[in-house]
Amino acid sequence: MKKFDQLTTTAIPLLIDHIDTDQIIPARFLKTTVKTGIGENLFRDWRYLPNTQPNPDFVLNQSTYSGELLIGGENFGCGSSREHAVWALMDFGFRVVMATSFADIFKQNALNNGLIPLQVAPAFWESCVQAIQNNPSTKITVDLNDQTVKFNDESAHFEIDAFRKQCILKGYTDLDYLVSIQDEITAFEAAHTVPAIGFQ
Amino acid sequence: MGKTLLDKIWDKHVVKQIDAVTDVLYIDRHFVHEVTSPQAFSELKEKGLPVFRINNTVATADHNVPTKDQHLPIQEALSRKQVDTLIANCKEFGVELYGLGHPFQGIVHVIGPELGLTLPGITAVCGDSHTSTHGALGAVAFGIGTSQVAQTLAAQCLIMKRPKKMRISVNGSLGKGVTPKDVILYIASQISTSGATDHFIEFAGTTFEAMSIEGRMTVCNMSIELGARGGLVAPDQKTFDYLKGRKFLPKDQDLEQLQAYWKTLYSDNEATFDKEVTFHASDIDPMITYGTNPGLGIKIQDQVPLEAPKKSLEYMAVEAGQSLIGKRIENVFIGSCTNARIEDLRLAASLVKGRTTAPHVNAMVIPGSKQVEKQAIEEGLDKIFEAAGFQFRQPGCSACLGMNEDKVPKGEYCVSTSNRNFEGRQGVGARTMLASPLTAAACAITGTITDVREMMSYEEV
Numbered sequence: 247m248k249k250f251d252q253l254t255t256t257a258i259p260l261l262i263d264h265i266d267t268d269q270i271i272p273a274r275f276l277k278t279t280v281k282t283g284i285g286e287n288l289f290r291d292w293r294y295l296p297n298t299q300p301n302p303d304f305v306l307n308q309s310t311y312s313g314e315l316l317i318g319g320e321n322f323g324c325g326s327s328r329e330h331a332v333w334a335l336m337d338f339g340f341r342v343v344m345a346t347s348f349a350d351i352f353k354q355n356a357l358n359n360g361l362i363p364l365q366v367a368p369a370f371w372e373s374c375v376q377a378i379q380n381n382p383s384t385k386i387t388v389d390l391n392d393q394t395v396k397f398n399d400e401s402a403h404f405e406i407d408a409f410r411k412q413c414i415l416k417g418y419t420d421l422d423y424l425v426s427i428q429d430e431i432t433a434f435e436a437a438h439t440v441p442a443i444g445f446q
Numbered sequence: 447m448g449k450t451l452l453d454k455i456w457d458k459h460v461v462k463q464i465d466a467v468t469d470v471l472y473i474d475r476h477f478v479h480e481v482t483s484p485q486a487f488s489e490l491k492e493k494g495l496p497v498f499r500i501n502n503t504v505a506t507a508d509h510n511v512p513t514k515d516q517h518l519p520i521q522e523a524l525s526r527k528q529v530d531t532l533i534a535n536c537k538e539f540g541v542e543l544y545g546l547g548h549p550f551q552g553i554v555h556v557i558g559p560e561l562g563l564t565l566p567g568i569t570a571v572c573g574d575s576h577t578s579t580h581g582a583l584g585a586v587a588f589g590i591g592t593s594q595v596a597q598t599l600a601a602q603c604l605i606m607k608r609p610k611k612m613r614i615s616v617n618g619s620l621g622k623g624v625t626p627k628d629v630i631l632y633i634a635s636q637i638s639t640s641g642a643t644d645h646f647i648e649f650a651g652t653t654f655e656a657m658s659i660e661g662r663m664t665v666c667n668m669s670i671e672l673g674a675r676g677g678l679v680a681p682d683q684k685t686f687d688y689l690k691g692r693k694f695l696p697k698d699q700d701l702e703q704l705q706a707y708w709k710t711l712y713s714d715n716e717a718t719f720d721k722e723v724t725f726h727a728s729d730i731d732p733m734i735t736y737g738t739n740p741g742l743g744i745k746i747q748d749q750v751p752l753e754a755p756k757k758s759l760e761y762m763a764v765e766a767g768q769s770l771i772g773k774r775i776e777n778v779f780i781g782s783c784t785n786a787r788i789e790d791l792r793l794a795a796s797l798v799k800g801r802t803t804a805p806h807v808n809a810m811v812i813p814g815s816k817q818v819e820k821q822a823i824e825e826g827l828d829k830i831f832e833a834a835g836f837q838f839r840q841p842g843c844s845a846c847l848g849m850n851e852d853k854v855p856k857g858e859y860c861v862s863t864s865n866r867n868f869e870g871r872q873g874v875g876a877r878t879m880l881a882s883p884l885t886a887a888a889c890a891i892t893g894t895i896t897d898v899r900e901m902m903s904y905e906e907v
C-alpha cells in the first residue's frame with residue numbers, strides 16, 4: 247500500500263466512457279508473476295500502432311499533457327477483476343484517477359494499493375476537463391485529509407469510506423489487520439454453520 | 447422490517463464490525479487460479495504466513511491452458527511459467543489443486559458448482575470477476591483483486607462494505623429459441639453495463655424460478671456485466687435437487703444443519719431493495735451484441751440503434767440503422783464460464799445435428815470442465831459437433847480472453863457464447879458478437895448472423 251495524503255499535479259484527459267480493464271492492460275500481459283514493469287503495457291493497444299510504433303493520436307503519447315492524475319469518463323475500470331490494471335496505472339506514474347463513476351472491483355483494488363479513485367459530479371468533471379484543455383499546465387490539488395479536489399478557483403468535496411481513508415493516509419493494509427485478529431476468526435468458525443470442504 | 451436474501455447471508459458471515467458500514471466478512475470458499483494468485487502467494491511468502499484455511503481453498507488452472515494436447519507440456523513459455531508457479535505454490539502451501547490432467551480440472555466457475563463446492567447460503571470469492579456465477583445456487587459470491595486474494599489466503603476473511611441491494615424481476619415464460627443468455631443480454635441492453643454498479647443483484651420472478659440451475663448460472667455469471675459485484679437467486683427445490691450426490695456436498699449432521707439454514711434463504715416479503723426493475727419474458731427475443739460492451743446488444747431481428755456509440759461501431763465495422771442478419775462471420779466460439787456447461791452443449795448440439803458448418807467458418811466447442819467433456823463424450827455430443835465441422839477441444843477459458851493459443855484473428859468476426867465483447871478481448875483487433883449457444887450454433891451453420899428461430903421446427907424449443 248502506497249501512502250497518500252495530498253498531491254498537486256497536472257492531469258491527462260482520456261475522455262472515454264466505460265474504459266474497461268482489458269484496455270487498461272490486455273490479457274496477454276497478465277502472464278507476469280510480479281507487480282513491476284507492468285506500466286510498459288498500460289493501454290497497450292491504444293498506445294501503440296500494430297507496427298509497435300507509438301500512436302501519435304493517443305493522449306499518453308502527446309507532449310501536451312502530463313501529470314500524475316488521469317481523467318477518465320463514466321464507469322471507469324469496468325470488466326475483469328485484474329488488479330494488474332491498478333498496478334499498471336501506478337507503475338506508469340498515476341496516483342489519482344478522476345471519473346464521474348467507477349466500477350466496483352476496480353475501485354476496491356485501487357483503494358487497496360493507494361491509487362485514489364476520485365469520483366466527482368459531471369458538472370465539476372466538465373469544467374475541470376475544460377480548464378485542462380484550455381491550459382494543460384492547470385494544476386489540480388487532491389487532498390485526502392479534507393477530501394477536497396481543487397483547480398483554479400473551483401473546488402469540490404469527494405467521498406471515500408472513513409476506514410479506507412485512514413488505511414491510505416497511514417499506509418496500512420487489510421492483510422496485516424486481518425492476520426492480527428485470527429483468534430477472533432477462529433472463535434467465529436467454532437459457531438459457524440457452513441463446514442469446511444471435506445477433502446479426502 | 448424484513449431482510450433481503452443478501453442480508454441474511456451477509457449477517458451470518460460477519461466476524462466483527464469495523465464501523466457502521468464496514469465488516470470483517472468470513473469467506474467459506476476461496477477459488478484460486480493461475481493468473482491472479484502468484485503475487486498473492488508472494489505476499490504471504492514475504493510475510494512468512496501460511497495459508498490460514500487450506501480446507502476452504504481450491505485451485506485450478508484454466509485461463510492459460512491449451513485446449514489441445516493437454517497431456518503435453520504447455521508450449522508457450524509465459525503461460526507455462528504461470529501454471530508451474532501455481533503448481534509450486536499449491537505444493538508449498540498445501541492447497542488442493544485440480545490442475546491439467548486432473549479429472550476435476552476446468553474453468554473455475556464451472557467446477558465450483560459441479561463439484562458441490564459451492565453451496566446455498568455461503569460466501570465464495572475468487573480473483574476473477576465472474577465469480578458471480580456461483581450465486582445461481584443462492585451463494586453470495588463475488589470477484590476480488592489480488593490484494594484480497596492474499597487477504598483471504600492469510601485470514602479467510604475480507605474487509606467489506608455491505609453492498610446496496612437491487613432486485614431484477616423477470617416474469618413469464620421464454621419464447622421459442624430464447625435462452626437464459628438472451629435474458630441476461632436483454633437485461634444488459636436495457637439497464638446498461640453500469641445499471642447495477644455498487645449493488646448486489648437478486649434475480650427473482652417466475653422466469654428464474656422456471657429456469658434450470660445451469661441457466662441461472664449463465665444469468666448470474668453476467669451480473670458483473672451490469673456493473674454489479676454479484677448476483678444471486680434464492681435457492682429452491684431445483685437447487686437442492688441439483689446438489690444431490692455432488693462430490694463435496696457435506697454429509698450427515700453437517701448437511702442437516704445446513705439444510706435447516708437453507709430453508710431460511712429467501713428475501714422476506716417486507717424486505718426493501720435500493721433499486722428494483724421488472725421485465726417481461728415475452729419481450730425477450732434471441733439477442734446479439736453489435737458493440738464493444740455487453741450492454742450494446744439488440745434483438746437479433748432489430749437494427750443497430752442510431753444513437754449507438756461511434757467508437758464502438760467503428761471498431762466493429764457495423765453501421766447504425768442496419769440489420770445484422772445475413773452479415774458474414776468467420777468464427778464461432780462455444781465455450782466460457784457463461785455457456786460451456788452440459789446443457790449449453792446439448793442445446794447447441796440439438797441444432798447442429800445433421801447439419802454442417804459453412805466452409806469459411808472456424809467453429810470451436812470448448813467444454814467448461816473435464817467433467818463436462820466426459821459427459822458430452824458419453825452422450826456422443828463430440829461426434830455430433832465434429833461431424834458438423836466443429837472442433838471439439840479440451841477444457842479451459844480459451845478464446846474467451848485469448849491468453850492461450852485460441853485467438854480470433856484481427857478484423858474477423860466471432861459469434862461467441864462468452865461474456866465480454868471488449869476491444870481486443872478475443873485477440874488484437876478481434877470483433878466479438880455475444881450470443882447464446884443456440885444462436886452461435888445457427889451462425890456456424892449459415893456462416894452469417896442468423897435468427898435461430900428460422901432454423902427451428904415447431905417441436906424444438
Ligand code: SF4
Nearest residue numbers: 576782783843846847
Ligand atoms: S471463461 Fe472467460 S470470463 Fe470465464 S473465467 Fe475464464 S476468462 Fe474469465
